[in-house]
Amino acid sequence: MSDSTRIYSQHISKQFNDELEKLRADFAQMGELVTRQTGDAVTSLLTQDATLAQSVLDLDRQTNEKERLIDQDCTQIIALRQPAAIDLRLIISISRAVVDLERIGDEASRVAKQTLDLVQCDSGTKGLKEIRHTGELVVEMLNLALKAFHTGDTELAYKVVKFDLDVDQEYQSAMRSLITFMMEDSRAITNVLKAIWVLRSLERIGDHASNLAEQLIYQVSGTDVRHMENREIKEIVRD
């Protein structure tokens, strides 16, 4: 038995254990899907690769279908198994976290659409360099959030929540550069705006990754840490 399966309580019913393990595996798979969407969307933009951008949009159908299936399984397990305590928290946290995963997929798709738009107009890449770093940070943050979720590591989850501050800082700095570009050259406005939309999407992905981390902390500790200050979350993680 792997370490990860010990996160929920052990049941006499092997079938119930299997159902929870399948739920966790499906969630991990959906996490991989949206991480790939996000990474590919950023790469497609930076390399102006329309084929890669299209593949991000195609993947979104899989992401949406996965969300539907996981939600269906959550409801069915609740109805048939009447789980309590940690098992119920596992299911509830997964059913909330898939909403964030699905929206990460949406934001990645928005980025991919901007790529297709830019390639089609052949309108240059002004402003794209500025968003590269935010893109890298967000993909890293998402990876860490999913790792925390998979391993039940609340300390790592807390790091992810703090990480969001770095992303916001990088976002602000990139945004300032992009606004300056627009002021310096009004012909670049339409193009730079596309970079701005991408930057906003990346920031949102960071927010969703932070939500994932908060859900993991709820799953393990039983405390709902949304809307808490970081120092309060720190206390809960340490307990």
Place this chain on the structure above:
Amino acid sequence: MSDSTRIYSQHISKQFNDELEKLRADFAQMGELVTRQTGDAVTSLLTQDATLAQSVLDLDRQTNEKERLIDQDCTQIIALRQPAAIDLRLIISISRAVVDLERIGDEASRVAKQTLDLVQCDSGTKGLKEIRHTGELVVEMLNLALKAFHTGDTELAYKVVKFDLDVDQEYQSAMRSLITFMMEDSRAITNVLKAIWVLRSLERIGDHASNLAEQLIYQVSGTDVRHMENREIKEIVRD
């Protein structure tokens, strides 16, 4: 007994009925809170009223706390009452819909922050007239979505889903005007960008209102209609 209480099945346990009714009442209250936040945020912007904008931000604490309490009640009812069928769908749909309500409150707060920023800089109201209509549409859409949720009216919910197309059209038209303003006068860029952020927030609120309507259709019909085409949703609502 009011009509609304007939949406879920009748139980021998009066207490269980009361718990579900309280859940529905709390959800309706949270809905009123975020509708007020949204309406006040738009008004504060159009009238440059900093006091009203501040009250939107203050209300957000209540919205967040309400989300926490409703989620807690949902989990507790599931754990203690082991609901099935329509009751479970009521609880699941509410627990998903509060996420949308909370994010509507966030977006309204973003709008209010732009108001405070604009008033503080005393930097004029270029572009604000252009977003008025989108604001009005979004508040109307939100009202309809919550009414559908409250009355269990899936036909109305379907209207809300279609309504989102009108909001998107209005959004596109306003966005084109705002981009033109920026191109015509580069000194207005910083200011017009604020109007653009507001417009994006309003569009997001429309998306969340549409999600609320989809959750109500799930609650009543048992079919998860997210990611479905409108014509497919129409069939389900008619059945």
